[in-house]
Amino acid sequence: MSKQTSISAEFLKGLWEQSPTLRQLLGLCPTLAVTTAAANGVGMGLATAFVLVCASLMISLVRKLVPGQVRIATYVVVVAAFVTVVDLTMKAKFPAMSKSLGAFIPLIVVNCIILGRAEAFASKNGPFRSVVDALGMGVGFTAALTFLGGVREILGNGSLFGVAVMPADYDPWIVMILPAGGFFALGLTLGAANIINRWREQSALRAARVASAAKEA
Amino acid sequence: MATESSKGGSLQVIGEGNLSLVTSPHAHFGWSTARIMWTVSLSLVPCLASAVWFFGAGVLAPVAGAVIGAAATEWVVARLNHKPQTLPDGSAFLTGLLLGLIVPPGFSPLHALLGGVVSIGIGKAVFGGLGDNIFNPALVGRAFLQASFPAGMTDWSASVARVDAVSQATPLGLYKFGDPSQFASDIATQKLLVGNVGGCLGETSAVAILAGAAILLVTRIAHWQIMVSMVLGGFVFGGVLHLGGVGPSPLFHVLSGGFLFGAVFMATDYVTSPTTPRGQWIFGLGIALLTILIREFGGLPEGVMYSILMMNAAVPLINRGTRPRIYGAKR
Numbered sequence: 001m002s003k004q005t006s007i008s009a010e011f012l013k014g015l016w017e018q019s020p021t022l023r024q025l026l027g028l029c030p031t032l033a034v035t036t037a038a039a040n041g042v043g044m045g046l047a048t049a050f051v052l053v054c055a056s057l058m059i060s061l062v063r064k065l066v067p068g069q070v071r072i073a074t075y076v077v078v079v080a081a082f083v084t085v086v087d088l089t090m091k092a093k094f095p096a097m098s099k100s101l102g103a104f105i106p107l108i109v110v111n112c113i114i115l116g117r118a119e120a121f122a123s124k125n126g127p128f129r130s131v132v133d134a135l136g137m138g139v140g141f142t143a144a145l146t147f148l149g150g151v152r153e154i155l156g157n158g159s160l161f162g163v164a165v166m167p168a169d170y171d172p173w174i175v176m177i178l179p180a181g182g183f184f185a186l187g188l189t190l191g192a193a194n195i196i197n198r199w200r201e202q203s204a205l206r207a208a209r210v211a212s213a214a215k216e217a
Numbered sequence: 218m219a220t221e222s223s224k225g226g227s228l229q230v231i232g233e234g235n236l237s238l239v240t241s242p243h244a245h246f247g248w249s250t251a252r253i254m255w256t257v258s259l260s261l262v263p264c265l266a267s268a269v270w271f272f273g274a275g276v277l278a279p280v281a282g283a284v285i286g287a288a289a290t291e292w293v294v295a296r297l298n299h300k301p302q303t304l305p306d307g308s309a310f311l312t313g314l315l316l317g318l319i320v321p322p323g324f325s326p327l328h329a330l331l332g333g334v335v336s337i338g339i340g341k342a343v344f345g346g347l348g349d350n351i352f353n354p355a356l357v358g359r360a361f362l363q364a365s366f367p368a369g370m371t372d373w374s375a376s377v378a379r380v381d382a383v384s385q386a387t388p389l390g391l392y393k394f395g396d397p398s399q400f401a402s403d404i405a406t407q408k409l410l411v412g413n414v415g416g417c418l419g420e421t422s423a424v425a426i427l428a429g430a431a432i433l434l435v436t437r438i439a440h441w442q443i444m445v446s447m448v449l450g451g452f453v454f455g456g457v458l459h460l461g462g463v464g465p466s467p468l469f470h471v472l473s474g475g476f477l478f479g480a481v482f483m484a485t486d487y488v489t490s491p492t493t494p495r496g497q498w499i500f501g502l503g504i505a506l507l508t509i510l511i512r513e514f515g516g517l518p519e520g521v522m523y524s525i526l527m528m529n530a531a532v533p534l535i536n537r538g539t540r541p542r543i544y545g546a547k548r
Binding site: 175176 | 325328331339343361364365366367369
């Protein structure tokens with residue numbers, strides 16, 4: 001690798017440019033299923049981020065020892081080990097959260113963000129860069145889930161992190177905490193993200209044009 | 218009811234002289250979108266009048282809320298997309314009016330406004346606007362309201378003005394959850410025809426709906442196949458179950474709840490119904506079958522809305538399956 005992107009860029013790309021939820025559209029199953037409340041979004045996001053960071057580190061360390069033919073199986077075993085750690089820890093320390101996330105904690109094993117980062121990044125980069133990349137993706141995933149959970153909790157329950165935020169006579173839109181509301185919230189959020197990206201591209205183009213005009217003059 | 222026929226009603230001619238090209242449709246009905254939309258809105262006046270007559274002038278508040286929500290969303294969406302303003306073609310007004318007529322009397326105008334916004338925003342605009350939506354926008358709005366405010370959408374207690382005796386529940390609700398012996402005496406066919414029973418604003422009076430149907434059929438805006446097949450399906454499927462000892466008379470099925478309103482104003486939406494006559498028969502019969510099944514064996518007293526939405530989803534498939542044979546081609 002002759003030319004490498006900077007460490008900070010490796011971290012930041014997970015937050016927006018390559019956000020797993022908003023740009024890569026990976027791991028949408030837990031995204032739709034558990035974001036009925038902001039706290040659930042945080043819990044699911046942090047659990048996934050922990051597994052992602054640990055698995056990326058481990059896979060990056062063993063990347064030269066694993067034969068190509070069995071690499072996916074190896075990844076799954078590594079990921080499953082860390083998911084078991086998270087699952088048991090949450091059951092012991094946060095039983096309520098563990099209960100509300102239900103089957104989606106064990107299902108982190110097959111979360112495509114983790115396998116995706118392992119295959120696309122950790123198996124080709126050193127441990128330090130892999131951890132930074134995983135941290136960025138984990139934070140981006142957690143932020144997106146918290147945002148979706150927050151929007152759905154505010155509209156569907158009139159509260160945020162369990163604290164009532166809407167006026168007392170607010171009639172909650174129950175549909176927003178039902179499965180259909182997950183699709184509404186995710187779809188409209190993706191649309192908004194696309195609008196923001198298009199707007200950013202256009203302003204970048206305009207800036208480039210201004211810069212080149214200034215150079216000529 | 219919406220249309221995808223050409224907007225201006227005139228043929229578009231490209232080129233000049235001997236080499237002019239004319240885009241299809243070559244044989245045009247002659248009516249613009251706006252004229253159709255406003256005519257359908259006019260055909261809803263009897264239903265609106267029956268709602269005011271039976272439930273009082275207060276019902277105009279939710280209707281106005283739904284219309285304002287739908288129209289405002291249409292205007293905003295056109296502005297945001299830098300598209301020509303589609304508000305004057307009346308389709309958004311019509312969607313709002315339809316939505317306003319299928320909420321209970323005494324429904325919160327603010328919630329109706331939200332329903333109008335969802336109808337146009339999520340039911341239509343996100344698919345690309347008029348002609349591209351897969352589901353009936355007014356019913357998308359109603360489904361949203363039903364899921365969001367289940368208490369408000371099933372609160373019939375405001376239906377008191379001229380509705381005597383049975384003021385606390387719809388005939389279907391009484392049938393499903395009420396006392397069977399009381400049910401038989403309370404729900405007379407005559408009442409269902411006139412409309413002095415509990416229910417959503419525009420759906421109670423069969424006479425008013427049939428007046429609207431007459432306008433749609435005389436002007437040939439709606440396809441009669443859909444209306445006839447749905448009502449016929451109601452009689453057939455309801456009748457078979459009734460003869461088998463299950464459920465009320467087929468006449469009760471057809472006259473109660475949103476069956477007629479759905480058949481006349483909702484299922485006949487151009488955009489979300491099949492284009493071939495054969496497909497329209499399948500569509501109408503399918504809605505009737507699903508409605509009877511939901512009413513008899515489902516957990517809800519009424520199923521017209523979900524039946525129409527489900528059959529809307531099947532429309533592309535029906536269109537594919539019933540494509541007419543090209544003249545001269547083999548089967």
